Amino acid sequence: MTLKTEPFVVNIGPQHPSTHGVFRLRTTLDGEVIVDVEPIFGYLHRGIEKLAEERTYGGIIPLTDRLDYLASMSNNMGYCMAVEKLAGIEVPERAEYLRVILAELQRIASHLIGVGAFFNDLGAMMTPIVYMIREREKIVDLFEMLCGQRLTYNFMRFGGLSQDIPEEFLPALRKFLDQMPRFIDEYDQLLMDNEIVLARSKDVGVLPAETAINISASGPVLRGSGVKWDIRKADPYSVYDRFEFDIPTGTAGDAYDRYRVKVEEMRQSLRIIEQAVAQLPGGPFRSKVPFLVRPPVGEAYAHIESARGDLGFYLVSDNSIAPYRFHVRAPSLINLTALREMLIGWKVADAIIIFGSIDIVMGEVDR
């Protein structure tokens, strides 16, 4: 007797423990194996790009907080850089250094959640993510010291920062910098050579370098595939050209490499922060900028290396107090376009970790 099987459709999401927000994977399964998959998103669409056209330039900064809510400092920085380019605003040295420190701290915080969530998807019963949230909490405390906020910071302004750092910030940062390398080693000890982690994530969800470039992936997804491309080196912005750091890359482009790249990037970020703290100059934290910015007619695009990749802000000005067009190049969304190729042929359990290894934030995907 021959048994006939037929594929069936399973909706993973929008309400599912591992969709990192509200994301839906309409998968067609043959037993456990994925035959076809259709990613569906847009559940978190808030119309931020349209909202921005009705607001003043300064009023958009809180909106950028809500894009990639795990890295809102980076979003602030990218947006402020775009406006500064558009309006020709100078940024004092001290502000640039502080921005770099904050952006790198934010990258560590974001990668901690990214790696932790990846292990949660692997089924590690919360332990890694709880350890990593413990360390992220210290970064969040540092940010709270600066601006009183713990998630949506709304801290950067055109031409600098909203206020100077308090005097207890640098000692607290010093303490964090001394502790953090040991904690990263601790995670590696727990997770890096774990037999099950290797068996589950090695050679799973391979994204070849060529495909990664073709879909214009960026961030850890691109670097995991072995492409040495980082906006901080390729198109240096702010004061990144003054620091020494490496760009960690993977070799195989699998889920494991993407996880390793994130961990190594945390180490590099610590290196950058060390150097930035050592070189931190005095002076003003913000240049004189009018309350309502009226940039001349024109357009500007500024991009930064956010935790998730190449985050770009595109602005068109018609010389009013609100932008004529505001567009975000969201790395999460573009990295997500590789998902279908990566998933087909793998099992449900693999689908979850491949999706987790891309490390998306739905706030940025749906905007």
Place this chain on the structure above:
Amino acid sequence: MNIVYHGIAVPDMKQLPPDWPGGFFWHWLVFTVIIFTFVFTLVMAFTWVERRGLGRMQSRLGPNRAGPFGILQPVADAIKVLLKEDIVPSRSDRIVHWLAPVVAFFPALLIFAVVPFQNGALLADLDIGILYVVAISSVSTVGIFMAGWGSSNKFSLLGAMRNVAAVVSYEMPLVLAVIGVVLIAGSLSMNQIVLAQDIPLILLQPLGFLIVFIAGCAEINRSPFDLMEADSEIVAGFHTEYSGMKFAMFYLVEYAEALALSAIIATLFLGGWRGPVLPPWLWLVIKVFAVFFLMVWTRTTLPRIRIDQLMALAWKFLFPLALINLAITGLQVVAWPDALPWTMIIVNFAIAAVLIVLWSRLFKVGWGRVEV
């Protein structure tokens, strides 16, 4: 040895301590009450230990509001779950959906009929005690598959299918490893196995202990083999569509099975109720908690494995090792029945270490790959 009451063979009451009430029906009544109390109190203690233990290991607090150290948390959970609405999916198979938790629960309770709390103090000293355990413990699978099928939910069905695959595969190494113990003890009766353990059999059967522990964990869905209710993949597996008291039954099954496995391992490998100074039942409870702690520990540490890796581990790693273990044990029992235990301990640990290292090498170079 056995006395026949109305055609039913029951244990000889002379084996019991003198203060136990005699007679078949008294015996039955007393031990039913004992088993119910034992299972329900220990299941409650297990949920508390697990949640507090997970909390400690994950650098957080765990439940600490209900009572001192959150010790009343299981009671609070029970009350909450009793008051919850029982939602049945509209397209479910109602009878199967209703029956599933019951079918899954009773086997876990029945196992304790043959677990000795002290010498001779058990509901039924079956001559085939361990065979009974192996047979009964698989019945839970039927309940779990009924839950997966009756819910008419695809996540439930996936979870149930995974569960059936796991239980069918892991039964083999489990049984083969248990036979090693039976060979040394020379009896299938649980009480006789305990009496035969002048030193805990874990020392003579280290490999057998590991195989039983791993295969047992895989059968009762403990992490890292919790694919059947993998929360990050298939939401909650077979009990996705359960709520209220029926969900509580499945929750109870999960811990009752963990308790049963701990009790079986404690009896087979750790010397059961035997131990100095403290009363025997307390020794059993201590050993049960020791085994359960090991389960909590692995649960916090290890990620989950994939279904094909689960199968590969059963058939290509544990099954051959269990066979080799059985052959070596048989050889030792036949060839050196009077060997000094301490030499055998050293020999057996060395054999176990060598076998595990060799097999994991083989496993890595391609033997571990399977197509499902």
